[in-house]
Amino acid sequence: MKKLILIITLGALNAFAIDCLRATFDIFTKEYPTSSELTTEVYKNFLVDSIYLQYADSGHSTEYENNKYYYTGTYIDSAKTYTKKHGSDNWEIKVLNRDSLNFMANGVKTTITQEGDFKRVRREGKGNPPIIEYLIYETKDSVFYVVSYLDSSGNKSPDGLNTYEHRVYIRNDTLYTTESGIKAYIVRDSANESKCYEYDDYPQNEIRATYEYEMRSDTLTATKKILGGYQSTFTLFFVPSEKYSTAIISGNRRPRFNPAKSRDLNLLGRPAKNKHNFIVKH
Numbered sequence: 001m002k003k004l005i006l007i008i009t010l011g012a013l014n015a016f017a018i019d020c021l022r023a024t025f026d027i028f029t030k031e032y033p034t035s036s037e038l039t040t041e042v043y044k045n046f047l048v049d050s051i052y053l054q055y056a057d058s059g060h061s062t063e064y065e066n067n068k069y070y071y072t073g074t075y076i077d078s079a080k081t082y083t084k085k086h087g088s089d090n091w092e093i094k095v096l097n098r099d100s101l102n103f104m105a106n107g108v109k110t111t112i113t114q115e116g117d118f119k120r121v122r123r124e125g126k127g128n129p130p131i132i133e134y135l136i137y138e139t140k141d142s143v144f145y146v147v148s149y150l151d152s153s154g155n156k157s158p159d160g161l162n163t164y165e166h167r168v169y170i171r172n173d174t175l176y177t178t179e180s181g182i183k184a185y186i187v188r189d190s191a192n193e194s195k196c197y198e199y200d201d202y203p204q205n206e207i208r209a210t211y212e213y214e215m216r217s218d219t220l221t222a223t224k225k226i227l228g229g230y231q232s233t234f235t236l237f238f239v240p241s242e243k244y245s246t247a248i249i250s251g252n253r254r255p256r257f258n259p260a261k262s263r264d265l266n267l268l269g270r271p272a273k274n275k276h277n278f279i280v281k282h
Helices: 002-015 020-027 098-104
Strands: 046-056 062-072 075-085 092-097 109-115 118-124 131-138 142-150 163-171 174-179 182-189 192-200 207-216 219-226 232-240
Touching: 020 163, 020 174, 020 182, 020 192, 020 207, 075 098, 092 098
Parallel strands: none
Antiparallel strands: 046 062, 046 232, 062 075, 075 092, 109 118, 118 131, 131 142, 142 163, 163 174, 174 182, 182 192, 192 207, 207 219, 219 232
């Protein structure tokens, strides 16, 4: 029965175009933990199988990063990370088991509490800052959340410089975002419902990024490309969660080398300028 449901779901996804606005809202704009367990991005009944990142640093030297994840149930059991710089034929490979993944997360402990209409997510670790707190209000078409970076005693900076507001909402076929006062809006391609363009709030004719979604057999790809002076390509490869639900994870199992979207696996602290943080969701 489960297999039949999975086949029907995949058939529906292949038969119809993916709503770019809704997918972008669900995948790319909610950068906060949704679970107290170690897991990657979850989209509908899909888990991230792998992530690909290509980006140019401040010296315009291109770097590549690939991440492949293995699961026990729906939680990450292990991962392999491949990195290399442009011009090199050699991939540096790191094998990460569950303990290593938690170590790279700076031993983060995540607690989630519901406070009326708001959800409070608190992440504590040994990084800098040691505590990150999210206060989140979410509806079907909108998300508002405040991110606070706290010291070891749980105190905010008195000047308020370590507190940031994020607003995301869909209205009139447009996805609006505001992050730390920087505004942008995202609209569909007029000829392709599965592709969107992100514009700066002003000037309106400058495309800042593109988003595109595609079903390939049972794999859903979600790609964000940042344009302009600092360019990067970030692709998530999703597979049905049922594919992992009965899988037996082996330490000798070789990864399927799928390019996939990634940010750094560092969980605490704001990303450096022109860098991405890939939040491995807890």
